[in-house]
Amino acid sequence: MKKENNHFGSPLEAILYPFLLVVLMWVIFWAERVSGYDLVQFGLRPQVWESWKGVIFMPLLHAPNDFSHIINNSFPIFLLFATLIYYYREIAFKVFFISWLVTGLGVWIFAAGNAYHIGMSGIIYALFGFLFISGFFRHYKPLQAISLFVVLMYGSMVWGIFPQKAAVSWEGHLSGLFIGVMLAILYRKKGPQGPKYQYELEKELGIEPPDLEGMYNARLEALEAQRLAMEERFRQQTEGYQVVYHIRPKTPSTTNEEEKPQDGNAAE
Incomplete structure (x- = not known):
């Protein structure tokens, strides 16, 4: 007999929090675009101590003169974050904030060059890695279906972990994907699990x-x-007994009587 004890999150929460995050991204984008104030200085510069704040602010910042940057990040982060909250409610925010911080630290430590790193793409790669790997660890069909869905939607993103364009932070992509996979392994026993037999x-x-x-x-x-x-009791009970068979033998007189004719006529 199988027993299930899986509780998914609230659909309202799964929509609300990702929506607020995307709204915050766009508010910052428009504030920078309208005011003309350069917020890139709050981004992340690798191996620069004064740039530690970029670990926190980097995902919220996008190039003010490039709509494609924020547009390309808005829908994926909304969809992946909503999926994370609904299907992994118990650990969703832990996974999200750890991905946020550790992805930034990975960029700060390992990225090369003197450029500022900005954008939500590192977190997107982290959530992609977590959702893809976590579903297969849990042996639970709904979560395995989510893994396949994520691959079908964003599987081509894997090429983003390799250096292709100078203006693309492939280090952030690689760092995010790595931490997402590690979190999937770390939290494989947490959250919803597949049904178990008795x-x-x-x-x-x-x-x-x-x-x-x-x-x-x-x-x-x-x-x-x-x-x-x-068998032993029967043997003990019958031991010492002698079976004697009494046979009554036939006598000569009995034999002669049997040979006399029945009708009483004398023999000729």
Whole structure:
């Protein structure tokens, strides 16, 4: 018998929080675009101590003169974040904020060059990696379906982890994908799990399953011992007794009487 204990998140939360995040991204984008104030200085410059704040602000900043940058990040982060909240409610925000911080740290430590890194793409890669790997670890069909869906939607993103264009932060993509996969492994026992059979639950509780084969063999041994005991008792009861058969032999007179004719006529 299977037992399921999976509770997905609220659809309202799954829509609300990603929506607020995307709104915040666009508010900052338009504020920078309208005011003319350059917020790139709050981005992340690798190996520069004064740029530590970029670990926090980097995902919220986008190129003010390039609509395609923020547009290309808005829908994926909304969809992936919403999927994370709905299907992994218990660990969703842990995964999201750890991805946010560690992706930035990875860029700060390993990225080369003196350019500022900005944009939400590193977090997108982290959520992509988590959702893809996590579904297969859990052996749960709804989550495996999500893994396949994510691959079909964004599988081509994997090429973004290789250096192609100078203006693209492939280090951020690689860092995000790596941390997403690591979080999927780390939290594989947390959140929704596949249905378990009764014997699996008993094993987790330390309850040993019955040894049916051993019980069957023990029963056969008991029956054999019982049979041998009955044979031994019967042997002991019959030991010392002698069976005497009494046979009444035929006498000559009896034989002559049997040979006389029945009708009383004398023999000629």
